[in-house]
Amino acid sequence: MMTMTLERTDLKPTTGVMLAATYNDYGSSEVLHVGLRPMPRRGQHQLLIEVHASSVNPIDYRMRRGELKGILPGGFPRTPGYDVAGVVAAAPADSTYVPGDRVVAFLDDRRGGALAEYAVCSPNVAAKLPSDIPFEVAAAIPLAGSTALQSLRDHGHLQSGQRVLINGASGGVGVFAVQIAKAMGANVDAVASANNETFCLELGADRFFNYRDVDFTELPERWDLIFDAAGKSDYFSVRKVLTDHGRYVTTEPDAFGILTTLLTWPLGKSGRAMLAKPNGADLRTLIEMYQKGELRVVIDSAYALSEAAAAHRRVETGVDRGKVVVVNHPETEFESRPE
Numbered sequence: 001m002m003t004m005t006l007e008r009t010d011l012k013p014t015t016g017v018m019l020a021a022t023y024n025d026y027g028s029s030e031v032l033h034v035g036l037r038p039m040p041r042r043g044q045h046q047l048l049i050e051v052h053a054s055s056v057n058p059i060d061y062r063m064r065r066g067e068l069k070g071i072l073p074g075g076f077p078r079t080p081g082y083d084v085a086g087v088v089a090a091a092p093a094d095s096t097y098v099p100g101d102r103v104v105a106f107l108d109d110r111r112g113g114a115l116a117e118y119a120v121c122s123p124n125v126a127a128k129l130p131s132d133i134p135f136e137v138a139a140a141i142p143l144a145g146s147t148a149l150q151s152l153r154d155h156g157h158l159q160s161g162q163r164v165l166i167n168g169a170s171g172g173v174g175v176f177a178v179q180i181a182k183a184m185g186a187n188v189d190a191v192a193s194a195n196n197e198t199f200c201l202e203l204g205a206d207r208f209f210n211y212r213d214v215d216f217t218e219l220p221e222r223w224d225l226i227f228d229a230a231g232k233s234d235y236f237s238v239r240k241v242l243t244d245h246g247r248y249v250t251t252e253p254d255a256f257g258i259l260t261t262l263l264t265w266p267l268g269k270s271g272r273a274m275l276a277k278p279n280g281a282d283l284r285t286l287i288e289m290y291q292k293g294e295l296r297v298v299i300d301s302a303y304a305l306s307e308a309a310a311a312h313r314r315v316e317t318g319v320d321r322g323k324v325v326v327v328n329h330p331e332t333e334f335e336s337r338p339e
């Protein structure tokens, strides 16, 4: 008897094309154009997601400018973005997803693909999204939230009662880091610009330093963990304010950061340049924290897909605080469009 495995493709569109923001050469945000593109090809073991919202991270404009062309795969045209929240349009028969499921995902294609109407990814970099979390809120979580969680828990080994300093506490990653560190029971010091002091304290930081007035590396203090979410410091300047077995984690995985990781791992005071990894289990952890009220998602501004270049510019020129989202199908009202 022949058995047939049916692909779950009920919601798969049939036109073969979609709207996407793409660029055909490295450059300023002007290279980013929204137009019709072929639908992404879903591999046998992948999900096809109808994207309702995505978000922009600094890596997107850094890749667009060509800053990372030696590290990440090249080739044009390319559609930026790693964060998606939406609805499953097609799923492998053996996955736990079916068409119509609400999901959030941290795309595992290193070329990205989120700023589009459809995206594909492996089921194990996605998580089911409860109906009480709007897509535009969920889309802000994957890359920045995973970076904060993995930095504090996996690289920083943060324990309850320890002292942590978060540099860049008001940004996309920092906002998650302050709240996750508090939820882990740490004593949290936040560093950002003066106009984000009240904001960081409201997020849960115990103390605040304005980086224009205070160089935390010169303070007579010791931290068990220094997480540089902004990637503005280096191990050798931070070393003196770490406790004897303190750890330094930075989001800047440049050649210096990688060398630091290799050279300092056996030392009492270690330094590490982290690279966030897509992981559905981490997304589930972050969703649970959100549902328990431990995690607030802060949206700086929201743009339509047709305004993808403006969304990139907003992140590139510096957000006030939190994340920039791109919304294809709004579930909530957003008024904030700084440009």
Ligand SMILES: NC(=O)c1ccc[n+]([C@@H]2O[C@H](COP(=O)([O-])OP(=O)(O)OC[C@H]3O[C@@H](n4cnc5c(N)ncnc54)[C@H](OP(=O)(O)O)[C@@H]3O)[C@@H](O)[C@H]2O)c1
Pocket (backbone or CB within 6 Å): 057, 058, 059, 062, 143, 144, 147, 167, 168, 169, 170, 171, 172, 173, 174, 191, 192, 193, 194, 196, 211, 229, 230, 231, 232, 250, 251, 252, 253, 274, 275, 276, 315, 318, 319, 320, 321, 322
């Ligand atoms: N390795 C990885 O896997 C990974 C993952 C995610 C992000 N990243 C990198 O992490 C960095 C931050 O990402 P993000 O999304 O949080 O960016 P963001 O939203 O632009 O936030 C930047 C933060 O840095 C602060 N800042 C600016 N200048 C500073 C300085 N001189 N000293 C201390 N803080 C300063 C800003 O504070 P004010 O706004 O108050 O000035 C803000 O809090 C980017 O370079 C990004 O490429 C790496």
